[in-house]
Amino acid sequence: MKIRDVEAIYIRSASVKDQCDSGQDALIVRVTTDAGITGIGEVDSSPVAAQGAILGPYSHTLTTGLRHLLIGEDPFRTEYLWDKMYRGNLYSGRFGIGVHAMSGIDIALWDIKGKALQMPIWRLLGGGFHKKIKCYASVLWETTPEKTYARAAQLRDRGFEAVKFGWGPMGQDAENDVRMVAEARQGLGAKADLMIDAGLVWDAKTAIQRARAFAEYNPFWLEEPLMPGDYAGYRKLSNSTDLRIAAGEEESGRETFQRLIVEGDVDVVQVDLTRCGGFTEGMKIASMADSYAKKVANHGFTTYINVAAALHFLNSIPNSIVAEYVAQDHDGNDLRDRITKQRVLARDGYLEMPQEPGLGLELDDDAIAEMRVS
Numbered sequence: 001m002k003i004r005d006v007e008a009i010y011i012r013s014a015s016v017k018d019q020c021d022s023g024q025d026a027l028i029v030r031v032t033t034d035a036g037i038t039g040i041g042e043v044d045s046s047p048v049a050a051q052g053a054i055l056g057p058y059s060h061t062l063t064t065g066l067r068h069l070l071i072g073e074d075p076f077r078t079e080y081l082w083d084k085m086y087r088g089n090l091y092s093g094r095f096g097i098g099v100h101a102m103s104g105i106d107i108a109l110w111d112i113k114g115k116a117l118q119m120p121i122w123r124l125l126g127g128g129f130h131k132k133i134k135c136y137a138s139v140l141w142e143t144t145p146e147k148t149y150a151r152a153a154q155l156r157d158r159g160f161e162a163v164k165f166g167w168g169p170m171g172q173d174a175e176n177d178v179r180m181v182a183e184a185r186q187g188l189g190a191k192a193d194l195m196i197d198a199g200l201v202w203d204a205k206t207a208i209q210r211a212r213a214f215a216e217y218n219p220f221w222l223e224e225p226l227m228p229g230d231y232a233g234y235r236k237l238s239n240s241t242d243l244r245i246a247a248g249e250e251e252s253g254r255e256t257f258q259r260l261i262v263e264g265d266v267d268v269v270q271v272d273l274t275r276c277g278g279f280t281e282g283m284k285i286a287s288m289a290d291s292y293a294k295k296v297a298n299h300g301f302t303t304y305i306n307v308a309a310a311l312h313f314l315n316s317i318p319n320s321i322v323a324e325y326v327a328q329d330h331d332g333n334d335l336r337d338r339i340t341k342q343r344v345l346a347r348d349g350y351l352e353m354p355q356e357p358g359l360g361l362e363l364d365d366d367a368i369a370e371m372r373v374s
């Protein structure tokens with residue numbers, strides 16, 4: 001089997017908000033083969049920049065559009081092709097957009113392998129740790145503590161045993177920060193897991209103060225309180241509290257994850273399959289995390305391609321802790337709900353492991369054509 005083409009399709013919702021709780025645009029990767037099998041993947045990045053990284057021409061041995069490197073290759077050679085793409089962009093793509101673009105391609109290649117062998121990707125990766133995995137409802141903080149209480153109670157009533165609130169207004173006012181957490185806990189009840197996603201708002205000392213103040217509300221983890229490169233701050237924070245510290249969604253490629261794990265000493269490593277380098281790199285990151293006794297969760301708030309990739313991944317590693325699940329009420333994110341023919345939905349706070357070959361998803365070509373920008 002040989003790769004015939006690699007497409008990078010930029011799609012965008014008709015309406016776009018300033019602070020969003022799920023994907024409003026996406027870069028979809030489609031890899032076609034001479035055997036009639038097509039694989040799909042997603043890149044969560046700056047979509048047009050990542051599109052350029054894929055579709056760009058050969059410039060020289062250390063900077064080349066990824067498509068150019070893949071045409072005519074055997075899609076089963078995922079390890080070899082990852083290395084070829086990485087080496088082909090050594091100064092332009094070792095982190096960030098270059099690795100993001102590789103992620104979508106790597107996911108599509110594993111989708112092809114699964115479809116060719118009629119197996120879900122988690123079986124190819126040797127997994128099978130879960131029949132279903134607990135997921136947390138991932139939402140944004142409401143604007144006030146009172147509204148946060150109501151939202152927490154509503155999500156508990158929907159059957160979620162774990163809920164994460166994220167980003168603003170956390171970080172604007174010390175007293176309000178604590179009230180938001182207190183009301184979230186009140187709304188969820190004593191038993192449910194409460195995750196706090198601070199959204200990169202503090203320095204280490206402030207984060208230590210907040211961790212101390214939040215402790216009585218028993219959060220499951222405190223996520224991304226610091227800027228992503230502040231590995232020394234993460235270590236200081238992590239070593240000063242018994243709250244779990246979670247981070248990783250800004251990282252790409254195993255070298256930066258290594259710094260987060262070894263220098264930052266965080267407890268939960270959050271891996272986004274559409275940014276980290278795909279399955280091929282994600283498995284290495286999870287293995288590295290496991291060797292430092294760290295847990296792994298997925299990150300993802302975009303399409304069901306991301307959610308499905310995360311499930312195959314979490315089902316293939318021994319140190320998965322919980323799955324992130326964007327718990328909108330299906331109130332009109334037409335991009336996520338329309339571009340694949342299948343939805344990956346939580347039931348009673350759990351996500352079932354996919355059983356179909358490959359990722360287990362097909363694109364809806366009509367919806368893609370309607371939302372396609374370039």
Ligand SMILES: [Mg+2]
Nearest residue numbers: 197223224249
């Ligand atoms: Mg986050």
